[in-house]
Amino acid sequence: MLEAIIKALRMAGIMGWGILWALIFGFLISAVIQAVVSHKEMAKLLPDDRAGTIIKASALGAASSSCSYAAVAIARSMVRKDANFTAAMAFQFASTNLVLELGLILAILLGWRFTAGTWAGGLVMIVLMVALMRVFFRRRMVEQAKKQADKGVAGKMEGHAAMDMSVEGGSLRDRLFSAKGLTATAHYYWMDWASLWFDIALGLLIAGAVAAWVPQTFWASIFAADNPTLAKIVGPLIGPLIAVVTFVCSVGNVPLAAVLWNGGASFGGVIAFIFGDLIVIPILDIYRRYYGLKAAAVLALIFYAAMVGAAYVVELVFGFAGMIPATRSAQLMTEGLSWNYTTWLNIIGLALSSMLLWRFLATGGPEMLQMMKDNQNQQSDEHHHHH
Incomplete structure (x- = not known):
């Protein structure tokens, strides 16, 4: 037993x-x-669900x-600031499936074809989601969801989403390298780690246990x-359902995706599993609290259908183009540590993280984290007391 755990x-x-260096540089960017x-600027840019607005929402995401969790909370804050509901959902999809760190980790563990498949599928999924929202998420339901969103019910990452330390005015370079810009960068960087470390660790532990204990x-x-x-x-039908029960986030589920690929899942099935982070059980409960039970149920069905549909498209297109990998070998799981590019990039990344940690600690970061946590607990207590 001990040997299996080890x-x-x-x-x-x-x-x-x-995957450490990819996480560090992804979070830094x-x-x-x-x-x-x-x-605020994000919300102002999303007044409707036209193609141009959806493209902007996807780019911002x-x-x-x-x-x-943060993506869902930010999308809700956009809805509360009068951004279009469907555009906010497109932002949410893009911010979990089209981000750089996810692509980097996919390339490291599974190869560039999975990065390309996830990003291409993410775009298809947004198109399908927008089409389904227009048909099934009627104006009355949107109004009810917005009314519920304005009630201020707390979610797991509400404090993170509400934090807006962004610098305004001046050129991009001036904003970034100003004292306030460096402080904001350090705070956002370590807030991302504070919000994600548990999900990443859980994802790695689940993947390690599955790889070690579950036969292929x-x-x-x-x-x-x-x-x-x-x-x-x-594959595409089952992939998101496995994600639902393993309930790890968009980055934390990549190691398990590698295990599923080695175990015999189809290319589209693995892509669908990666997409499934926005319908895991804790997230579905957040939708219920944010937008009401009926809206949450419709969103879950729309999202699932969009994930499955996008995975089928990727499977067909990549298969036709001969871009599906012929071998099943996520080699990283069997390699030991050595002095290679991964080690050097991790050392550089840890050095940068240390500098940002110093800035975070010196500018009231821990106090802000505690304040946000207290505010979240207070909102949660008020919610339970109300019920």
């Missing part, structure tokens, strides 16, 4: 070391963008945080790996 922890540790673009024959049978045609049909 094996799972070792696999989780190796995967974590392999996200923090820089958040430091120079305010949430791709430049934002990759944390699914189990995944092969679930995903019908012995029947390639059936596997392509079943």
Whole structure:
């Protein structure tokens, strides 16, 4: 038993070391963008659900945080600031599926084809989601959802979403390298880590345990790996449902995606699993609190349909183009630590993180974290007392 636990922890540790630099540099770029673009400006840019607005929402999302909890909370704050509801949902999708750190980690663990598949599928998923929202999410439901959103019910990342330290005025370079800009970057960077570390660690532990304990024959049978045609049909339907029960975030689920690929899941099935972070059980409960039970149920069905549909499109297009990998080998899980580019990039990334940590600590970061946590707990207590 002890040997099995050690094996799972070792696999989780190796995967974590392999993706650390990608997380650091992804969060750093996200923090820089958040430091120079305010949430208010984001909301002002999204007045309707026309194609141009959806493209802007997707671009803003791709430049934002990759944390699914933060993305959901920011989308709700946009709705409260009168951004179009569908555009806010497009922002939410893009900020978990089109972000740089997700693409980097996919490339490291699964190869560039999965990065391309996830980003291409993410765009298709947004198009499908917008089309489905127009048909099934009627104006009356939008009004009811907005009314519920204005009640201020707390979610897991409400404090993170509400924090807006972005610098305004002056050139991009001046804003970024000003004292306020550097402070904002440090705060956003460490707030992202504070909000995501548990989900990332959980994702790595689940992936390590699954890789160590669950035989590949189990995944092969679930995903019908012995029947390639059936596997392509079943994979996208099952992928998001596995994500629902493992409930890890958009970055934390990539190591498990590598395990599923090695185990026999179809290309589209793995892509659908990666997309599933926005319908995991804790997120569905947040939708219920933010927008009401009926709206949450409709959103869940629309999102699931968009995820499955996008995964089918990716499976077909990438298969036709000959871009689906022929081998199933997420090698990182079996490699030990060595003096390679990963180690050097991790050292550089940790040095940058240390400098940002110093700035974070010197400018009241821990106090702000505690204040946000207290505010979140107070809102949660008020919500329970109301019920």
